[in-house]
Amino acid sequence: MRKFITCLLLVSSLFVNSAYCAEDKGVMLKDRVHKTIENREEYVDLRDIQLTDDEAVMFMREYFAEYSDAGFIENTLSFFDEDENSSNDAIQLKYRYSEEETAQILKDIEKKETALARYVGGKPNEEKVQIVYSYFCRNFSYDDELNYDLKHLYEEKTGTCCSFSLAFKAVMDRLDIPCKVVVSDDLTHEWNKVFINNEWLNVDITDGIRLYQTGFPNAHLRTFLMSDDVYKSRGYKESNG
Secondary structure (H helix, E strand, O other): OEEEEOOOHHHHHHOOOOOOOOOOHHHHHHHHHHHHOOOOOEEEEEEOEEHHHHHHHHHHHHHHOOOHHOOOOOOOOEEOOOOOOOOEOOEEEEEEEOHHHHHHHHHHHHHHHHHHHHHHOOOOOHHHHHHHHHHHHOOOOEOOOOOOOHHHHHHHHOOHHHHHHHHHHHHHHOOOEEEEEEEEOOOOOOEEEEEOOOEEEEEEEHHHHHHOOOOOOOOOHHHHOOOOHHHHHHHOOEOOO
């Protein structure tokens, strides 16, 4: 049986159900989806993972929030349960761009990330993080149409908390600065944490853009590198924190 399920690409559309959420299943699915996209294949084999509809949708929504290559596939996915045993056997992926277009997009994004990483090279890590953070705050705006992929981000200079977080992490990875993407416990927001001066500190580009657009000098730096306690006092707590 073939089922069409749309994974809405909003962080707020994610949900957690302890009855379903087995971490190992999620890790296995995401790893397979990533390899399937990397190899430009069409089907993700799920037969040995045994995912229900709810589990499959939940983990795929998480994938769209956590992996930048999700921008290359459509958010309407086909799930297959061939033997109709309430467990999905495969997911069919549909690509948004041709193989040649995808290769060019990746090349263009790599150029932008590399140029930004080179620009801050040789500086202390904290200064590198601030320069990259300020670059995004000063040059980008929030996308009310909720376009989430990095191609749109760099071409239109607009994005969402998801695309900002993924783009920022990609640059930090090039700079060998430990960085991760985190999601709020109410699943409505996404930002980054970086490991600076022996501690994990919060970097929220979406909030920084909002502050920068107030026009006050260096307003975006007022919430730069916040501790968890300060960040929680502002109403945010990461989902696993």
